[in-house]
Each structure stands twice: as structure tokens, then as C-alpha cells.
Amino acid sequence: MLPTRRAVVETFLSAPALPLASRNLAEAQSAVPRLEPTPSCSDGQARTLVRGEGPYFTPNAPLRHDLAMDVPKVKRITIAGFVLDTRCLPVREAIVQIWHADENGRYDTSGYKFRGYEYTDDSGRWWFSTIEPAFYPGRTRHYHVKVQGPSGRLLTTQLFFPGEPLNARDGLFNEQLLLSISDVADGKFGRFDFVI
Numbered sequence: 001m002l003p004t005r006r007a008v009v010e011t012f013l014s015a016p017a018l019p020l021a022s023r024n025l026a027e028a029q030s031a032v033p034r035l036e037p038t039p040s041c042s043d044g045q046a047r048t049l050v051r052g053e054g055p056y057f058t059p060n061a062p063l064r065h066d067l068a069m070d071v072p073k074v075k076r077i078t079i080a081g082f083v084l085d086t087r088c089l090p091v092r093e094a095i096v097q098i099w100h101a102d103e104n105g106r107y108d109t110s111g112y113k114f115r116g117y118e119y120t121d122d123s124g125r126w127w128f129s130t131i132e133p134a135f136y137p138g139r140t141r142h143y144h145v146k147v148q149g150p151s152g153r154l155l156t157t158q159l160f161f162p163g164e165p166l167n168a169r170d171g172l173f174n175e176q177l178l179l180s181i182s183d184v185a186d187g188k189f190g191r192f193d194f195v196i
Contacts, residue, residue, distance in 0.1 A: 052156070076130070078184075078190070083124045083196060098130070100142070105136030143159045144157075153196075161178070161179060
């Protein structure tokens, strides 16, 4: 039986700050699907690739984890990860902001549907519960993200889904920006670690 998105997030939030270095990783993640690390972390880690913000960014998004609480009949996904510096140390109180298209490939340009931000915890963890966005002409499915540490520069990038037929035709796609996706009982779980 697959775990739920909630169980995966609870395990993720209770895991050590840098699970790749934890000797108890197998125990901490026994209830969650196996996810490959994205990206792997090493001393002198390269920063996450920059991608354009696009025409649909809206300032002043609300502080919230759940971006889809008013969309009950659409397949849900929880995306999560860490914000790390180039020495693989967690960045606490970094702002992680996300926005994306809806299930029909449209952006909310008059409000804040599928838009929000949060701060990383003391271990550099972030997470959002949302939906899988649809593709639209010229673009594969993706999330827009801005990440900024308390005193650092702003990273603007995009996250992509693996195995999408339109990835190869999207000029902004890069394999280094792929989420690691796994199925859970009530949707999907995606993981990505930002290096800023």
C-alpha cells in the first residue's frame, strides 16, 4: 500500500537536515517512496540553474503551503526539498515562492490561485501542496520558482517533470531542473533541492 502525501511530508519534515549524509536515512524514509537525490550534494556544489520568470509573475503572493485547497477534484502533488548553499549547508529562513498554470494550462492573472510563498525551516526544508500544471502552447509542464536566502541574491528558475513528451521541444527545459517524482496513495510526491 502506498503512503499518502501527508505521510511523505511528515517523514520528510522529521528526517535529518541532510538526509544524504544520515546513517539513519533508511529508517527515516521507510514509509516513503524511494526518491533519487536531486541534485546530489558535494562540497563546492554548483548553483541551481537560472531560468526566466516568464510573463505571469505576480508580486505579493500569500504566505501558504497549500496552493490548491479550493480545487478538490484535481490530482494533487506535494513538492518539497531543501535550500542549500554551495557548501551543502542548509539555508534557514530562505523565501521560496512558486507559481504555475492550472489544470488547463492557464495562469490566474487577477488573483493568487496556484501562487504562494513560504520560508525554509532551520534545516532548510520547504514544501508545497498543489496540483500538476498542464502544458500550454510552446511550454511543457513546469513550476516557476524564486528562492532567496536572508542575505543572498535572488534565484529565479523553473522545475520540470520527467518523461514529458514536450520537454525536448521546450527551449527552457534542462535535465538539471527535473523533479524526482514518485506516486503516493493520494497523488504524487516531487523532490528538488535548490543550491543558492
